[in-house]
Amino acid sequence: MSNAQDLLFRTLADPTRRALFERLCREGEKTVGALTARAGVSQPVVSKHLGILKQAGLVRDRHEGRQTHYSAQLGALAPLVDWTSEMAGFWQNRFDQLEDLLKRMDQ
Amino acid sequence: MSNAQDLLFRTLADPTRRALFERLCREGEKTVGALTARAGVSQPVVSKHLGILKQAGLVRDRHEGRQTHYSAQLGALAPLVDWTSEMAGFWQNRFDQLEDLLKRMDQ
DNA sequence: TTAATCCATAGTCAGTGGGGTATGGATTGT
DNA sequence: ACAATCCATACCCCACTGACTATGGATTAA
Numbered sequence: 001m002s003n004a005q006d007l008l009f010r011t012l013a014d015p016t017r018r019a020l021f022e023r024l025c026r027e028g029e030k031t032v033g034a035l036t037a038r039a040g041v042s043q044p045v046v047s048k049h050l051g052i053l054k055q056a057g058l059v060r061d062r063h064e065g066r067q068t069h070y071s072a073q074l075g076a077l078a079p080l081v082d083w084t085s086e087m088a089g090f091w092q093n094r095f096d097q098l099e100d101l102l103k104r105m106d107q
Numbered sequence: 108m109s110n111a112q113d114l115l116f117r118t119l120a121d122p123t124r125r126a127l128f129e130r131l132c133r134e135g136e137k138t139v140g141a142l143t144a145r146a147g148v149s150q151p152v153v154s155k156h157l158g159i160l161k162q163a164g165l166v167r168d169r170h171e172g173r174q175t176h177y178s179a180q181l182g183a184l185a186p187l188v189d190w191t192s193e194m195a196g197f198w199q200n201r202f203d204q205l206e207d208l209l210k211r212m213d214q
Numbered sequence: 215t216t217a218a219t220c221c222a223t224a225g226t227c228a229g230t231g232g233g234g235t236a237t238g239g240a241t242t243g244t
Numbered sequence: 245a246c247a248a249t250c251c252a253t254a255c256c257c258c259a260c261t262g263a264c265t266a267t268g269g270a271t272t273a274a
Contacts, residue, residue, distance in 0.1 A: 006122055013120035014232075015113055025197040032251060045233060047252055066241040066250045077191055084184055084191075090132040121262075139221060152263060154222055173220045173271040 004079035011056040012080075016041055017049045021058055024072035031067045111186035118163040119187075123148060124156045128165055131179035138174045 012018050020035060032050065036043045050070055053059040057076035062069045119125050127142060139157065143150045157177055160166040164183035169176040 005125070009116060009120045009125065013116045016232080018112070018116065022194065022197075025194045028201050033249090036251095041232090042234065043251070044235085044253080048232080051252085066239095068251065072194075074195060077194065080187075081191060084188060087129065087132045087179075087184065088181060094135050123262080140219090143221095148262090149264065150221070151223080151265085155262080158222085175221065 005083045007056050008058075008076070008080050011052055011058060014049070016045070017053060020046065020049055021053055021072060024059060024070060025074070029062075029069050029071040031069055033067070035070070112190045114163050115165075115183070115187050118159055118165060121156070123152070124160060127153065127156055128160055128179060131166060131177060132181070136169075136176050136178040138176055140174070142177070 012021070016039065020039065023035065023038075024030060032043065032047060035050070036046045039046050050059060050061070054061060054070075058073055059070045060073050062071070119128070123146065127146065130142065130145075131137060139150065139154055142157070143153045146153050157166060157168070161168060161177075165180055166177045167180050169178070
């Protein structure tokens with residue numbers, strides 16, 4: 001029941017989570033500590049959000065000693081782009097049908 | 108602090124709401140009754156979701172007698188597309204910078 | 215006029231989820 | 245070896261929200 005769009009929308013709906021993802025997109029790979037420093041929430045909260053982002057495929061983690069480096073996985077946004085295109089496509093189809101109808105009426 | 112993306116993501120995060128919007132995109136204008144028939148939730152719930160979609164600019168309503176017709180406003184998805192493009196842009200910039208760095212190292 | 219239909223609002227309730235603190239495992243520094 | 249750092253998990257709490265029913269205003273049908 002839970003498709004890819006659902007997971008993405010729910011994951012990105014939270015501002016804190018989206019801000020983390022945005023930082024990773026802007027600034028590249030970052031450790032949990034570095035992310036926590038400017039996140040405005042506690043470290044456990046950041047870890048939890050990163051876990052959710054990872055589960056959605058939006059980030060990936062790389063362990064190096066006692067630190068964990070996270071980086072954005074931009075490809076995970078594809079289903080979102082697809083969904084948007086699909087919605088636009090439906091709209092276009094209905095527009096085309098209307099156009100056809102008007103053409104037929106014109107004849 | 109609540110930008111356009113936030114409102115869109117939060118609004119589209121709910122499956123019931125997204126399904127309503129999708130139906131309006133696919134099938135065009137529909138009354139509340141028609142939407143309720145296949146929504147799987149009660150009529151007041153549908154009305155509430157439509158209200159939230161309207162507040163996000165994703166739908167518009169047209170009153171006709173005792174019925175209210177709702178239709179999708181596809182343009183409202185623009186901030187979402189912009190956000191995605193922005194994220195992709197950041198990623199591309201970092202990629203370009205890496206490319207430049209590699210070029211400089213090569214010389 | 216009276217009854218029936220359409221929709222929106224009000225009020226309630228339970229589940230979800232995002233926040234915190236506490237804690238422990240793993241690694242690094244002394 | 246011991247202390248300190250980094251991160252993740254466990255646990256709790258509270259606010260939000262999505263669901264329901266009840267109801268009423270507005271419009272249409274009888």
